[in-house]
Amino acid sequence: MTENRPVAAPQAAADPQAGADAQQHKSGTDAGAAAAGHAKPKSRRKAKSGSKAADSALRLKRLRKRVLAAEAEHAELAAKASSLALQLEQISAHPVARPAHMKTRHWGLLASFALMVLVPLAAAVFYLFAAAEDQYASTAGFTVRSQESSGANELLGGLASFTGNSTASDSDILYEFIQSQEIVEAVDARVDLRKHYTQHWPGDWVFSLWPGATLEEILWYWKRMVHIAYDSGSGLTEVRVTAFDAETARAISRAITEESQIRINALNDQARADAMRYAEADLAEALERLKLARAELTRFRTRTRIVDPEADIQGRMGVMNNLQQQLAEALIQHDLLRGTVSAGDVRLKKAQQQIDVIRSRINIERQTFASSNTDTGGVGEDYPSLISEFERLTVDREFAEEAYRAGLAALEVARDDAARQSRYLATYIKPTLAEEAEYPQRFVLSGLAGLFLLLIWSVAALIYYSIRDRS
Numbered sequence: 001m002t003e004n005r006p007v008a009a010p011q012a013a014a015d016p017q018a019g020a021d022a023q024q025h026k027s028g029t030d031a032g033a034a035a036a037g038h039a040k041p042k043s044r045r046k047a048k049s050g051s052k053a054a055d056s057a058l059r060l061k062r063l064r065k066r067v068l069a070a071e072a073e074h075a076e077l078a079a080k081a082s083s084l085a086l087q088l089e090q091i092s093a094h095p096v097a098r099p100a101h102m103k104t105r106h107w108g109l110l111a112s113f114a115l116m117v118l119v120p121l122a123a124a125v126f127y128l129f130a131a132a133e134d135q136y137a138s139t140a141g142f143t144v145r146s147q148e149s150s151g152a153n154e155l156l157g158g159l160a161s162f163t164g165n166s167t168a169s170d171s172d173i174l175y176e177f178i179q180s181q182e183i184v185e186a187v188d189a190r191v192d193l194r195k196h197y198t199q200h201w202p203g204d205w206v207f208s209l210w211p212g213a214t215l216e217e218i219l220w221y222w223k224r225m226v227h228i229a230y231d232s233g234s235g236l237t238e239v240r241v242t243a244f245d246a247e248t249a250r251a252i253s254r255a256i257t258e259e260s261q262i263r264i265n266a267l268n269d270q271a272r273a274d275a276m277r278y279a280e281a282d283l284a285e286a287l288e289r290l291k292l293a294r295a296e297l298t299r300f301r302t303r304t305r306i307v308d309p310e311a312d313i314q315g316r317m318g319v320m321n322n323l324q325q326q327l328a329e330a331l332i333q334h335d336l337l338r339g340t341v342s343a344g345d346v347r348l349k350k351a352q353q354q355i356d357v358i359r360s361r362i363n364i365e366r367q368t369f370a371s372s373n374t375d376t377g378g379v380g381e382d383y384p385s386l387i388s389e390f391e392r393l394t395v396d397r398e399f400a401e402e403a404y405r406a407g408l409a410a411l412e413v414a415r416d417d418a419a420r421q422s423r424y425l426a427t428y429i430k431p432t433l434a435e436e437a438e439y440p441q442r443f444v445l446s447g448l449a450g451l452f453l454l455l456i457w458s459v460a461a462l463i464y465y466s467i468r469d470r471s
Contacts, residue, residue, distance in 0.1 A: 105468075109461060116457040117450070124449045133204045134437030138249035140257050141238040141429030144170040144264060170267060170423060171235040175228060177263050178239065178256060181215060184222050187255045193218060196248050197225070207440060226256070238429065246434040253431035261425040272418040279414040283407035290400035297393045309390045320365050327358040 177183055187193065197209035209221050229238040239256055243249035301307055334351040341348055 112461070113457055116460070117453045120453055121446070121450045125446050127206065128440060128442040128445055131204055132207060132440050132442070133200050133244055135207065135242045135244060135439035136246040136249045136434040136436075137438050138241045138243075138246070138253040138432050138434060139238065139429060140241075140253045140427065140431045141236065142257060142260065142425050142427040143235045143237060144174060144423060145426045146170075146423050169235065170264065171230070171237060172232070173267065174260055174263065175230045175237060178226070178228055178237075178260065179223060181219050183256065183259050184215065184219050186259050187252060188218065190255045191248065191251050193222075193252075196243060197221065200244065226252075236428075242439050250431045250433045257425070257427060257431060264423055264425045268423045271423070272414075275414040276411075276418055279407070279411040283404070283411050286400065286403040286407040290397070290404045293393065293397040293400040297390075297397055300390060300393055304386055306386065306390075309387050316365065320362065323358055323362045323365065327355065327362065330355045330358055 184193070194209065194211075194213065198211045198213075199208075201208040201210055209218065213221070225242050227240045227242075229240075230236070239253060241249050241252045241256070243252060330351060334348070334355055337345070337348045337351050
């Protein structure tokens with residue numbers, strides 16, 4: 001409801017005091033004018049002061065007129081403002097925004113939050129705290145050690161990983177073996193995994209194994225219950241096994257450790273057998289090569305009738321030296337006779353004949369070093385070729401002998417390595433026995449479930465509103 005306000009009165013009625021002042025001012029002005037008209041002229045100074053007073057009175061009069069006009073304009077504006085205010089009060093004004101209220105889509109969003117977040121989270125929390133069975137953990141840690149010298153690897157340290165060596169270590173093999181079907185079969189034969197992990201089915205169907213599971217399904221479940229932490233740099237392997245009671249968890253952990261030791265021993269036996277086989281094969285090959293080299297040298301000696309060409313050439317050089325010495329003596333004897341006897345003396349002729357025979361024999365001996373003349377005891381082959389062939393056969397025999405010695409040494413080393421265990425499993429954490437159930441981690445799983453459910457619901461709501469705004 002609006003109040004009825006009276007409209008502003010006319011200007012004279014609205015401001016009676018202003019009218020009275022104006023009337024008084026007018027009468028005063030008229031009286032001043034009449035007095036000025038009846039006043040007698042005085043001195044010049046008095047005339048000047050009278051004109052100044054008149055000017056002041058005139059300015060005052062003008063100023064009062066302006067004030068009265070402004071007051072009248074103000075009164076008129078006030079009247080208009082009052083009128084506009086009265087009109088605005090009579091108009092019914094609506095609010096800028098209506099009060100908020102729930103709509104259908106809002107109820108649908110709340111319902112989706114309840115269905116997608118609250119209900120599944122409540123079901124997960126109820127299952128974890130009411131239906132899930134306690135699980136005990138057993139931890140074991142081990143690494144593969146070797147008695148072989150590894151000085152070069154110790155010097156290189158971590159830089160050996162940058163050389164691109166693609167050969168898998170024993171720890172890598174063991175890491176894959178613990179996750180294989182073979183160890184599941186071996187541990188199942190010892191502990192009876194099916195009986196233990198199916199005892200709470202179907203009450204705890206999330207963390208239990210269903211009855212009648214195949215070996216492949218047990219392997220899938222094995223990777224849930226057995227967690228492996230492996231450091232490829234140091235070779236340390238840590239295994240954590242969870243089970244429904246502490247004794248079974250430790251039994252499974254022990255079985256894994258023992259089976260790993262058996263596998264390392266098998267790898268060790270295989271490595272030793274391979275080393276022995278390779279060493280024996282290398283020795284047999286070196287022996288055959290030595291036999292062949294010696295047979296070739298024997299055939300050479302039989303064909304050439306030369307046992308040792310070096311000794312033979314030394315003998316030939318001795319003959320040459322002897323002939324050279326005899327030639328020198330014959331020349332000296334000939335010179336002595338030529339100075340004492342006549343030119344036709346028989347002794348001088350014999351001395352010259354001896355010199356010619358010695359020179360001929362020297363030439364023949366020299367020819368035997370580079371000819372195939374059989375008159376000097378050769379076999380129809382030039383002597384340098386025989387020497388070259390003998391040296392080649394001698395080098396082959398020496399190389400075969402060295403290879404045979406190396407093969408014998410390698411076989412002895414392989415036998416020494418096979419006599420001791422070069423690889424073994426060093427257990428630095430023995431299988432532990434838990435006193436308190438640590439799994440399942442109910443609070444952690446509840447928090448993660450709530451977080452992921454909230455994220456899924458938020459993404460779905462954003463997708464819904466995005467499609468709704470575009471349509």
